[in-house]
Amino acid sequence: MTFKRSTFKVRTVAEITEPFTSKSREISGYMRSKLCALPLDVVQVINIMQHLTGKEIAAEMVFCDDRGDNQYSEYESLEKRYVQIARNGQGDAWLMNLADGLISFFDHDRIDPVVSPLFIDFWRFLQLADLIRQYEQIADGVDHFEESAEYMELIEQLSMIHPNLPENYPFDFV
Secondary structure: OOOOOOOOOOOOHHHHHHHHOOOOOOOOHHHHHHHOOOOOOHHHHHHHHHHHOOOEEEOOEEEOOOOOOOHHHHOHHHHHHEEEEEEOOOOOEEEEEOOOOEEEEEOOOOOOOOEEEEEEEHHHHHHHHHHHHHHHHHHOOOOOHHHOHHHHHHHHHHHHHOOOHHHHOOOOOO
8 A cells, every 4th residue: 555645744833943943133122022912922932033033934924023114014003913023025924913913914015904814823824834835845846736636735734724724825826
């Protein structure tokens, strides 16, 4: 009997962050004070962010230090409710809600709403970023990815992170 090896795997936070732990970078006081408002293990989030700031896990997910000068800050209501944890290089951002720690996507081109919730926390976001990295590594080698068995496997793995994540993720898998 032959078993097909899974193409995608939801890895643990420790497995995902291990390659980034050799170097740390201080995050701004602005970001640190915003993170202190979170209902999460703030020390752990700050520690992980210090290792990930400036690093790219996936092309659409480059972790960054929120210094209060990002595009989402132009919206006063967003600036008070969110902290930016990553960007995609096209003016869009991944924001963490300060009230519940859940991640949303800020699309600078949208008018209303400019923020789309993913309904996942920081730790699940790290798993999402890692799955997207895995997708990026194989997608170009698969013809008609959206019609492939690999696509179905990716959707299944995304659903393990959150049942509605495949629908809530703001980009297409092609």
